[in-house]
Amino acid sequence: MSNKEFKSGFVSIIGRPNVGKSTFLNRVIGQKIAIMSDKPQTTRNKIQGVYTEDEAQIVFIDTPGIHKPKHKLGDFMMKVAQNTLKEVDLVLFMVNAVEGFGRGDEFIIERLKETKTPVFLVINKIDEIHPDELFKLIETYKDLHSFAEIIPISALQGNNVDRLLDQIKKVLPEGPQYYPADQVTDHPERFIVAELIREKVLHLTREEIPHSIAVVIDSMQTRENGAVYVGATIVVERDSQKGIVIGKQGKLLKEVGQRARGDIEALLGSRVFLELWVKVQKDWRNRLTHLRDYGFKEDEY
Numbered sequence: 001m002s003n004k005e006f007k008s009g010f011v012s013i014i015g016r017p018n019v020g021k022s023t024f025l026n027r028v029i030g031q032k033i034a035i036m037s038d039k040p041q042t043t044r045n046k047i048q049g050v051y052t053e054d055e056a057q058i059v060f061i062d063t064p065g066i067h068k069p070k071h072k073l074g075d076f077m078m079k080v081a082q083n084t085l086k087e088v089d090l091v092l093f094m095v096n097a098v099e100g101f102g103r104g105d106e107f108i109i110e111r112l113k114e115t116k117t118p119v120f121l122v123i124n125k126i127d128e129i130h131p132d133e134l135f136k137l138i139e140t141y142k143d144l145h146s147f148a149e150i151i152p153i154s155a156l157q158g159n160n161v162d163r164l165l166d167q168i169k170k171v172l173p174e175g176p177q178y179y180p181a182d183q184v185t186d187h188p189e190r191f192i193v194a195e196l197i198r199e200k201v202l203h204l205t206r207e208e209i210p211h212s213i214a215v216v217i218d219s220m221q222t223r224e225n226g227a228v229y230v231g232a233t234i235v236v237e238r239d240s241q242k243g244i245v246i247g248k249q250g251k252l253l254k255e256v257g258q259r260a261r262g263d264i265e266a267l268l269g270s271r272v273f274l275e276l277w278v279k280v281q282k283d284w285r286n287r288l289t290h291l292r293d294y295g296f297k298e299d300e301y
Contacts, residue, residue: 008057008175009089011168016104019096020124024155025049025062028165029184031267052181056169059178061088085111090171091119092164097129097152101140109145118148118171122164127154189268190217196263197232197276200256205244213245218277227271230264234278245278253278
């Protein structure tokens with residue numbers, strides 16, 4: 001046994017929508033557990049990613065991007081994000097270097113001032129700006145809050161990510177190993193499978209679709225041949241959206257299925273047969289019963 005103490009703890013990744021939180025999480029874990037999209041509001045639930053090495057375990061919580069809520073689903077997402085601040089050992093406040101400081105950041109910093117948890121400012125996407133711009137950005141944020149550390153990174157390229165991990169380990173307390181070393185998330189497979197399907201819809205549809213889709217796994221069975229058979233329903237709010245998701249002669253839905261199947265096979269390590277349906281559930285984001293049905297359980301937070 002090593003003489004060094006084992007360090008462990010919970011780290012929340014917080015920030016405006018679309019700053020690269022999920023890209024960072026996937027980079028660190030080395031596996032796709034958080035879906036990625038260039039459209040805001042991709043992450044709806046807390047997604048825990050577990051990073052384990054010989055002397056430390058970091059449990060990352062990827063929260064929904066903090067924003068002004070427009071419906072009950074938005075309220076739910078904001079509650080999740082804010083409650084997370086109270087229950088972790090460290091907060092990573094991630095900002096997008098390209099977009100720079102904005103009113104959304106101001107909104108988040110006001111909430112960070114209310115917490116006693118240490119906060120690292122993580123400036124992401126530094127590969128997309130000039131170094132001079134980065135220095136100006138650091139000065140701007142320095143004046144707004146006393147961050148424990150300010151660390152510029154590129155989650156996509158991997159620049160400085162190891163340094164960030166080293167700094168995180170320094171502030172974590174001594175503690176137990178919460179999860180087995182080979183476990184990378186606390187979410188059930190069904191949840192991740194649903195997320196992978198949702199990601200493909202986000203990539204392939206027009207702007208009006210992303211916020212108003214949910215994916216429900218109706219069945220998931222491993223059969224004698226070792227293959228996994230998945231049946232899933234994509235839920236939309238309007239008939240017009242159903243038409244968009246299905247596409248001409250079912251072309252878009254078929255493309256969603258093909259792309260999702262590749263990712264699901266990589267996740268499960270098995271051959272996958274995927275059947276998709278599309279269903280209209282009018283105004284589901286404003287109905288608590290539907291939100292609960294689709295996995296948004298407010299009472300857990």
